[in-house]
Amino acid sequence: METQSTHQSFGDLIQGDKPVLVDFSAEWCGPCKMMPPILKELKQMTGDNLIILKMDVDRNPQVANAYQIQAVPTLMVFQNGEVKWRQSGVMNARELKRVVDQYVK
Numbered sequence: 001m002e003t004q005s006t007h008q009s010f011g012d013l014i015q016g017d018k019p020v021l022v023d024f025s026a027e028w029c030g031p032c033k034m035m036p037p038i039l040k041e042l043k044q045m046t047g048d049n050l051i052i053l054k055m056d057v058d059r060n061p062q063v064a065n066a067y068q069i070q071a072v073p074t075l076m077v078f079q080n081g082e083v084k085w086r087q088s089g090v091m092n093a094r095e096l097k098r099v100v101d102q103y104v105k
Contacts, residue, residue, distance in 0.1 A: 010063055013051060014078035019103040020051040021096070024067070024074040026058050031090050032073045041093035042100075049104040079103050 014020050023039060025032035039052050057064035057072055067076065067083070077085040077100060085099055 010053070010055070010060075013053065015081045016051075017080060017105070018049070018051055019084070019100055020053060020078045021100060022076045022078065023052070023054045024057050024064060024069045024072055024076065025054060026056060026072045029072045034090050035073050038090070038093050038096070042096050045093060045097050046100060046104070050100050077103060 014022075021039075021042070023032075023035050025035060036054075039054075043050070043052055055063060057069055067086075071088040073090060074086060074088045075091065075096070076083055084103055091099075
């Protein structure tokens with residue numbers, strides 16, 4: 001999982017040219033527990049071309065509300081401040097790579 005310096009807010013991170021995959025999840029969510037190894041595999045496939053963030057909806061309710069997160073896990077790709085793609089549910093790393101490859105320059 002990629003760690004960002006604390007002075008960069010979520011809003012700042014998603015403004016960039018580099019695609020950002022956000023995993024909206026919760027501690028109590030069973031399927032969410034399947035995502036970390038999938039995201040780790042995706043990170044190995046994409047390297048520095050993709051930023052991957054995990055967002056706990058219970059700890060960040062304002063962000064979850066802003067993007068109308070109704071179910072977890074919900075995966076979203078942001079680029080240049082825009083939502084480029086979103087889907088709820090678990091996906092494997094290859095499926096996710098196909099999605100993010102559209103936005104990697």
